[in-house]
Amino acid sequence: MKLHKSISSIALAASLAASMNTSAIAAETIKVGILHSLSGTMAISETTLKDTMLMLIEDQNKKGGVLGKQLEAVVVDPASNWPLFAEKARGLIENDGVDAIFGSWTSVSRKSVLPVIEELNSVFFYPVQYEGEESSKNVFYTGAAPNQQAIPAVDYLMNDLGIERWVLAGTDYVYPRTTNKILKAYLKSKGVADSDIMVNYTPFGHSDWQTIVSDVKSFGSAGMKTAVVSTINGDANVPFYKELGNQGVSSSDIPVIAFSVGEEELSGLDTKPLVGHLAAWNYFMSVDEDVNHEFIAKWKSFIKDDNRVTNDPMEAHYIGFNMWIKAVEKAGTTEANAVQDAIIGVTTPNLSGGVSAMMPNHHITKPVLIGEIQSDGQFETVWSTSGLVAGDAWSDFLPGSKDLVADWRGPLSCGNYNVKTAKCSGQNF
Amino acid sequence: MYKYSLYPLLLIIGLFTPLQSFSGVDFQTTLNQLSEKSFSKKIKTVEAIISSKNPRTKFVLESLSKGRVYYIKNTKKVVLGLKSDEKYITKDLVNDETLGIFTKREIKKVGINNKIRQKIKISLAAVDLMDNNKSVRLKAVKAIYKDLNHNIIATIKPLMESESDVDVKEAMLVAINIFNLNSKDSEERISAIRSLKESLEPMVKVRLKHLKSNDDNEQVRLMAESALKNIESRISRFKIIETLFFGISFGSVLILAAIGLAITFGVMGVINMAHGELIMLGAYTTYVVQLLMPNYIGLSILVAIPAAFIVSGLVGILIERGIIRHLHGRPLETLLATFGVSLVLQQVVRTIFSPLNRSVETPEWMSGALEINGILSLTWNRLYIIVFCLIVFAALVMVLKKTSLGLQVRAVSQDRNMARAMGVRSNWVDAMTFGLGSGIAGIAGVALSQLTNVGPNLGQAYIIDSFMVVVFGGVGNLWGTLIGGFGLGIINKFMEPWVGAVLAKVLILIFIILFIQKRPSGLFPRKGRSAETN
Numbered sequence: 001m002k003l004h005k006s007i008s009s010i011a012l013a014a015s016l017a018a019s020m021n022t023s024a025i026a027a028e029t030i031k032v033g034i035l036h037s038l039s040g041t042m043a044i045s046e047t048t049l050k051d052t053m054l055m056l057i058e059d060q061n062k063k064g065g066v067l068g069k070q071l072e073a074v075v076v077d078p079a080s081n082w083p084l085f086a087e088k089a090r091g092l093i094e095n096d097g098v099d100a101i102f103g104s105w106t107s108v109s110r111k112s113v114l115p116v117i118e119e120l121n122s123v124f125f126y127p128v129q130y131e132g133e134e135s136s137k138n139v140f141y142t143g144a145a146p147n148q149q150a151i152p153a154v155d156y157l158m159n160d161l162g163i164e165r166w167v168l169a170g171t172d173y174v175y176p177r178t179t180n181k182i183l184k185a186y187l188k189s190k191g192v193a194d195s196d197i198m199v200n201y202t203p204f205g206h207s208d209w210q211t212i213v214s215d216v217k218s219f220g221s222a223g224m225k226t227a228v229v230s231t232i233n234g235d236a237n238v239p240f241y242k243e244l245g246n247q248g249v250s251s252s253d254i255p256v257i258a259f260s261v262g263e264e265e266l267s268g269l270d271t272k273p274l275v276g277h278l279a280a281w282n283y284f285m286s287v288d289e290d291v292n293h294e295f296i297a298k299w300k301s302f303i304k305d306d307n308r309v310t311n312d313p314m315e316a317h318y319i320g321f322n323m324w325i326k327a328v329e330k331a332g333t334t335e336a337n338a339v340q341d342a343i344i345g346v347t348t349p350n351l352s353g354g355v356s357a358m359m360p361n362h363h364i365t366k367p368v369l370i371g372e373i374q375s376d377g378q379f380e381t382v383w384s385t386s387g388l389v390a391g392d393a394w395s396d397f398l399p400g401s402k403d404l405v406a407d408w409r410g411p412l413s414c415g416n417y418n419v420k421t422a423k424c425s426g427q428n429f
Numbered sequence: 430m431y432k433y434s435l436y437p438l439l440l441i442i443g444l445f446t447p448l449q450s451f452s453g454v455d456f457q458t459t460l461n462q463l464s465e466k467s468f469s470k471k472i473k474t475v476e477a478i479i480s481s482k483n484p485r486t487k488f489v490l491e492s493l494s495k496g497r498v499y500y501i502k503n504t505k506k507v508v509l510g511l512k513s514d515e516k517y518i519t520k521d522l523v524n525d526e527t528l529g530i531f532t533k534r535e536i537k538k539v540g541i542n543n544k545i546r547q548k549i550k551i552s553l554a555a556v557d558l559m560d561n562n563k564s565v566r567l568k569a570v571k572a573i574y575k576d577l578n579h580n581i582i583a584t585i586k587p588l589m590e591s592e593s594d595v596d597v598k599e600a601m602l603v604a605i606n607i608f609n610l611n612s613k614d615s616e617e618r619i620s621a622i623r624s625l626k627e628s629l630e631p632m633v634k635v636r637l638k639h640l641k642s643n644d645d646n647e648q649v650r651l652m653a654e655s656a657l658k659n660i661e662s663r664i665s666r667f668k669i670i671e672t673l674f675f676g677i678s679f680g681s682v683l684i685l686a687a688i689g690l691a692i693t694f695g696v697m698g699v700i701n702m703a704h705g706e707l708i709m710l711g712a713y714t715t716y717v718v719q720l721l722m723p724n725y726i727g728l729s730i731l732v733a734i735p736a737a738f739i740v741s742g743l744v745g746i747l748i749e750r751g752i753i754r755h756l757h758g759r760p761l762e763t764l765l766a767t768f769g770v771s772l773v774l775q776q777v778v779r780t781i782f783s784p785l786n787r788s789v790e791t792p793e794w795m796s797g798a799l800e801i802n803g804i805l806s807l808t809w810n811r812l813y814i815i816v817f818c819l820i821v822f823a824a825l826v827m828v829l830k831k832t833s834l835g836l837q838v839r840a841v842s843q844d845r846n847m848a849r850a851m852g853v854r855s856n857w858v859d860a861m862t863f864g865l866g867s868g869i870a871g872i873a874g875v876a877l878s879q880l881t882n883v884g885p886n887l888g889q890a891y892i893i894d895s896f897m898v899v900v901f902g903g904v905g906n907l908w909g910t911l912i913g914g915f916g917l918g919i920i921n922k923f924m925e926p927w928v929g930a931v932l933a934k935v936l937i938l939i940f941i942i943l944f945i946q947k948r949p950s951g952l953f954p955r956k957g958r959s960a961e962t963n
Binding site: 038039041043044047161172200201202203205206207208210211212214215221222223235238239242243245246247248251252255264267268269270273275276288293306372374375376380381382 | 809
């Protein structure tokens with residue numbers, strides 16, 4: 001498998017190197033880098049985000065661009081290959097001279113880009129929900145931190161559905177492991193016993209769920225209301241939900257709440273057996289707001305397909321892009337330091353009817369919505385936070401990070417400040 | 430609005446006491462309250478609809494749970510909405526009258542949550558208790574195990590007297606006994622425990638556990654404990670059977686994926702890295718067939734089997750004629766070339782079908798499970814795939830043993846030069862063999878489309894497993910592949926509960942590496958002269 005992937009990426013890298021150099025022609029444009037995988041395993045999710053960015057840029061250009069200049073998108077394909085993300089990011093900044101990069105999906109690809117972005121002091125927007133425990137001077141996290149998705153979801157299950165037993169099921173990599181660590185600490189702080197928490201990890205692309213579903217079923221038949229909190233990623237969800245349906249686990253017996261299943265994932269899926277299972281996001285396509293209807297209509301006409309759906313990371317790019325535009329206009333330049341200063345405190349409408357703001361820790365404020373899957377592959381919002389929740393870079397529930405704060409305003413200007421020892425340890429990845 | 434004041438009353442009277450019937454207009458007023466956004470108000474409305482006993486109640490509840498109930502934003506009137514293209518045709522829920530066509534922005538779906546869904550399920554179950562079909566009745570009884578109350582028991586008791594079917598009667602008796610476990614009368618509790626001591630229903634276990642530690646009567650506590658012990662030992666026995674089934678079914682998936690490779694790699698000796706992609710093509714063929722016949726999903730799977738065989742088989746022959754035959758006897762080049770082919774095929778699929786996964790529907794007859802008892806249920810799709818795997822295997826063995834093609838394939842694989850000297854067209858045989866192996870891979874794709882994602886990466890997920898099974902079973906031996914597949918599947922599934930899915934996979938790999946050290950030619954090595962030529 002290793003061999004398979006690395007060879008594939010070399011081949012693709014070679015073919016792309018040719019196409020990359022052509023983009024540096026027009027003089028008076030502001031360049032925006034788009035760093036999303038268009039091939040390999042993550043292409044399934046990231047291609048959509050590339051298209052979203054192209055749509056947003058086209059739209060902005062129709063409005064006259066920014067600072068009187070047109071925007072120009074520079075698209076590269078890191079091919080789902082983590083080290084290639086760093087290489088491509090370097091290429092975007094050094095060769096193409098982009099002023100901002102929008103990209104990445106998996107945490108490991110963000111971690112791979114991070115040293116490059118910091119070294120070359122650029123601006124990077126990351127649109128996907130992630131495990132937190134990070135705040136970089138150069139990265140803006142427009143996706144949800146755990147306190148904007150996982151923690152409210154668990155609160156909902158506990159308070160509204162009366163869940164007492166918990167299955168934390170995830171794919172075996174950094175996001176589920178960290179999120180589950182936070183959730184476990186949180187559940188324990190709420191008085192849940194160890195024996196009422198079952199943690200399970202599966203490999204990427206796991207397809208044989210018989211044993212695990214059967215285990216969940218017997219774990220859930222102990223007379224206490226049980227729920228599955230799923231950080232299962234990507235492709236593995238389809239066979240998981242199919243197995244749940246076939247083994248007769250319905251959403252009213254054991255609801256599954258997912259943090260990685262959105263409209264896009266559901267569109268590749270026969271949703272009948274999934275009805276009633278839950279997902280926690282900051283945006284649903286079904287949100288009934290004019291700004292959202294407009295966005296959907298624009299997206300459908302841009303992509304020329306009436307059946308395409310919108311999802312949460314797309315909204316994150318929408319917010320992030322508009323924030324960047326505002327910050328550039330406010331700073332009057334695209335220079336990285338100026339933009340980084342200007343963007344803190346910038347507000348822009350989100351698609352769920354509110355106004356999101358960029359916080360000093362480089363995370364944004366968002367509402368948290370919990371939706372139930374409907375038979376048409378859409379979500380019906382069954383619960384939402386009353387206001388917006390500010391993203392927390394460092395979790396309050398992990399012993400290592402509860403004393404840490406991030407604040408990129410002067411004079412502190414630190415992403416990892418320990419309030420107890422009053423020390424800024426800088427970034428340590 | 431006056432109906433609001435009725436709610437507490439309705440709740441006390443309960444769901445099954447006949448109430449004065451609402452007139453059509455009143456019923457519509459009640460329905461219109463479904464346009465409320467708050468779920469706690471909606472659930473009260475649903476309760477009111479249930480207790481109204483209106484002749485349309487069942488229809489409304491069914492439409493609601495199917496997501497076909499909408500309300501018109503202007504008038505707040507709640508109606509039935511049927512989607513056609515981008516518009517919605519609406520009908521009156523009370524009298525079926527067509528009300529006109531609305532756009533998506535003008536109406537809004539009445540969303541329901543799990544609480545409402547459960548409520549509807551239970552109340553429909555109560556209606557279903559009187560259904561003519563016995564399996565519907567049985568399902569209805571089982572649905573209410575979790576939500577037993579006086580009213581339902583009072584409904585069930587007279588029904589049980591007149592029940593003709595043994596299974597349904599039995600299930601009703603279980604329901605009454607589960608209810609009696611909570612009885613105030615200790616004699617009743619004891620007799621309930623006595624009759625439930627063999628039951629495997631999860632609810633029984635839950636209630637018994639509660640009685641064991643909380644009951645104030647000692648005899649009840651002791652009886653509950655012994656019944657629980659009895660039940661738990663039965664459960665653990667069934668768990669072993671279940672694990673065995675999981676292993677066999679996982680094994681059959683492995684065999685299906687590997688069996689085509691057993692021919693191309695095993696018999697011909699070609700290391701075909703594009704094998705996974707041939708499986709993927711089969712899965713996409715299933716998707717295309719479903720697109721072509723959207724109204725016959727059940728039938729489409731059967732049509733897809735020969736179609737996938739032909740598509741993958743033809744692609745296989747093309748690969749053999751175009752590439753592999755020029756690389757005969759150069760395994761490393763073959764490996765790299767077929768690897769390239771696999772990348773090309775993936776990208777072709779990405780270009781034609783988009784990188785997103787495609788949704789393949791599961792036909793009605795393949796979803797759900799065969800329930801043996803409260804603990805053991807075998808899912809239909811897995812059962813079908815086990816049977817399918819055995820049929821494919823048997824057919825393949827027959828082809829190799831009984832047909833002239835099979836004879837020639839065996840001859841060429843044993844001694845190519847000698848076979849050619851005897852007048853066998855080895856080129857033609859190679860192409861046909863490769864086509865056969867590829868076609869079988871396509872058929873495997875049809876089966877896999879029912880289990881996993883249909884996407885460009887489908888093949889990658891199975892290529893390693895396929896090679897593992899073929900090497901473990903013994904290269905060139907179909908029976909080895911069969912035994913090897915089942916063996917690996919069962920070992921994997923017995924290990925999984927102990928060590929987790931990630932480690933189980935690792936341990937299997939280590940096991941195979943050690944095994945191959947000891948027996949380099951697998952479980953069933955080739956015997957005789959042919960062993961040396963390869």
